[in-house]
Amino acid sequence: MTKWPDIPYSRWQPSGASLHMWTQIVGKFRLAQTPWINHSWQATFYVSGRGLNSSLIPGEGCSYDITFDFIDHQLKIDTTDGRQQAFALEPMSVAAFHERFLTALSKLGAPSDIHHAPNEVPDPVPFREQTGPGAYDRDAVWDFWQALVAVDAVFKRFRTGFLGKVSPVHFFWGSFDLAVTRFSGRPAPLHPGGFPALPDTVTREAYSHEVSSAGFWPGGGGIDYPAFYSYAYPMPDGFGDRAAEPTEAFFQKNLGEYVLPYDAVRQAADPEAALMSFLQTTYRTAADLAQWEREKLEADLGVPRVPRRID
Known part of the structure; x- marks a missing residue:
């Protein structure tokens, strides 16, 4: 396995466009739950042994740990009281990912009052309205x-x-x-x-x-x-x-x-x-x-x- 793989933009871009929106959706849950730290450091993800991880997100009664698992190709939400929700990372629209994520939060009793539109993109379209087919290679x-x-x-x-x-x-x-x-x-x-x-x-x-x-x-x-x-x-x-x-x-x-x-x-x-x-x-x-x-x-x-x- 090559340590520094070839990642041509033409191959990456369709999946990258999906992941950009998907990570924003999950990131907004972390943002809504975590006290502000200087320079927005409370909102970020970290490279982990399986993909990208949120670190512990505080909540009422339990905390949440969310991973974009690029080995099993799943979005995993683990709680500190031993529960888990997960769904496959696969080609789907941004709207479909948004719905699946909110459903997973609901099953865990987690709040879902996040901001439902992307940041740092021109002419942002709310996640629910991004119904075009997505990619995941x-x-x-x-x-x-x-x-x-x-x-x-x-x-x-x-x-x-x-x-x-x-x-x-x-x-x-x-x-x-x-x-x-x-x-x-x-x-x-x-x-x-x-x-x-x-x-x-x-x-x-x-x-x-x-x-x-x-x-x-x-x-x-x-x-x-x-x-x-x-x-x-x-x-x-x-x-x-x-x-x-x-x-x-x-x-x-x-x-x-x-x-x-x-x-x-x-x-x-x-x-x-x-x-x-x-x-x-x-x-x-x-x-x-x-x-x-x-x-x-x-x-x-x-x-x-x-x-x-x-x-």
Whole structure:
């Protein structure tokens, strides 16, 4: 089995369009049940040993653990009192998935008062009205998950090299990307907002402080191939003028982000090193130009079984 599988966008896109909406539906249940954490971190999913997982979602009398299981190809809802509801992940409309999920919640006695329309997409259509046939290619979904597993490991290692505030490595269902974010510790100017179908209050809270953020998405949003990205908010003067590594990386002006095609990493002699060089060089560009206190914020990358040295 290839650790860094080929995930061409043309094969992935139909299933990805379905999963984007399906994860939003489940994510909105987590959002409705979980107290707000800074930068919307309470709403995300995590790469797991079976697919994408919600972590425990608090409830009345029990908590809920929801998994998009890409091995058994099921949506599984487990409760902390030992009950489970599950249904197959298979080609179906968004409306059908929405109905099945709400039915599963009802059988568990879980609340279903979620927001019933997607976020971060132009001209959002309520889930109940998305009745067109959906797609679910098991092989494409499996390869996508295997790519997430590989990327997650590198992102987590990159995360260890920072002593300041840093996000978990987590999957945002609105933008449908895996991300990790470093913070300078300083407040940022008020964000102008303007993301489609996303309240400006959410955007402004998410970008309340200076960040250097990196992530991976499987294609879409103007780039029809899987790619890594890196950006800074606020964007310092000169950001984008410096070269990034590896050589296949470039600055996409219309996005305001550095971009590295996934295939450049997958086909590299050492994919992990290639991706790490992208994460490190783009972060350093952002931190240097914005004059972060790097000597206080950074550390050597962590290694197993070795505590950080404190002099």
